[in-house]
Amino acid sequence: MKSAIFPGSFDPVTNGHLDVIKRASRLFDKLIVSVAINESKHSMFTMDERQFLLKESCSNAGVNNVEVVCFDGLLVDALKAFKATAVVRGLRALSDFEFEFQMALMNRELDEACETIFLMPSPEYSFTSSRMIKEIAKFNGNISAFVPPVVIKALMEKITHKQ
Numbered sequence: 001m002k003s004a005i006f007p008g009s010f011d012p013v014t015n016g017h018l019d020v021i022k023r024a025s026r027l028f029d030k031l032i033v034s035v036a037i038n039e040s041k042h043s044m045f046t047m048d049e050r051q052f053l054l055k056e057s058c059s060n061a062g063v064n065n066v067e068v069v070c071f072d073g074l075l076v077d078a079l080k081a082f083k084a085t086a087v088v089r090g091l092r093a094l095s096d097f098e099f100e101f102q103m104a105l106m107n108r109e110l111d112e113a114c115e116t117i118f119l120m121p122s123p124e125y126s127f128t129s130s131r132m133i134k135e136i137a138k139f140n141g142n143i144s145a146f147v148p149p150v151v152i153k154a155l156m157e158k159i160t161h162k163q
């Protein structure tokens with residue numbers, strides 16, 4: 001049984017992430033979607049909230065061979081702990097490439113068994129990012145094309161509670 005790990009901040013999950021999840025879930029027997037504590041980013045959603053939104057979004061999209069977990073530490077250690085064969089990352093545009101290339105090579109330097117597979121989401125998601133979606137939502141813009149309904153609800157609740 002071949003498993004892959006799809007790590008990310010998922011703050012929150014977008015339709016672009018879901019597109020990559022669907023593609024990867026067709027390539028592997030099991031996909032472990034790993035929500036990372038990213039020290040360098042100030043998250044809007046807690047780990048539990050991000051995990052809940054991912055679980056709901058995957059189940060609403062009918063993706064069943066996905067497990068949503070949290071991880072704190074090195075990705076190469078998570079890869080071993082979850083017995084995954086590869087890391088999956090989405091590549092939206094050339095601008096993602098430099099960081100992703102550097103991260104893939106660094107991970108392989110840390111563990112030579114760590115292979116990264118890049119999947120391109122559908123072009124309609126090539127400009128979607130969690131950061132932009134949070135900003136649009138804050139100013140009451142329409143985000144319905146970019147995130148699942150459960151995320152729209154969660155974003156609205158967050159923003160209303162902050163005001």
Ligand code: PNS
Binds near residue numbers: 007008076102106
């Ligand atoms: O969604 P993001 O924020 O682009 O995801 C980045 C993430 C979480 C995949 C990356 O920061 C990561 O793997 N963090 C775990 C710590 C680690 O292993 N760092 C060394 C990799 S260069």
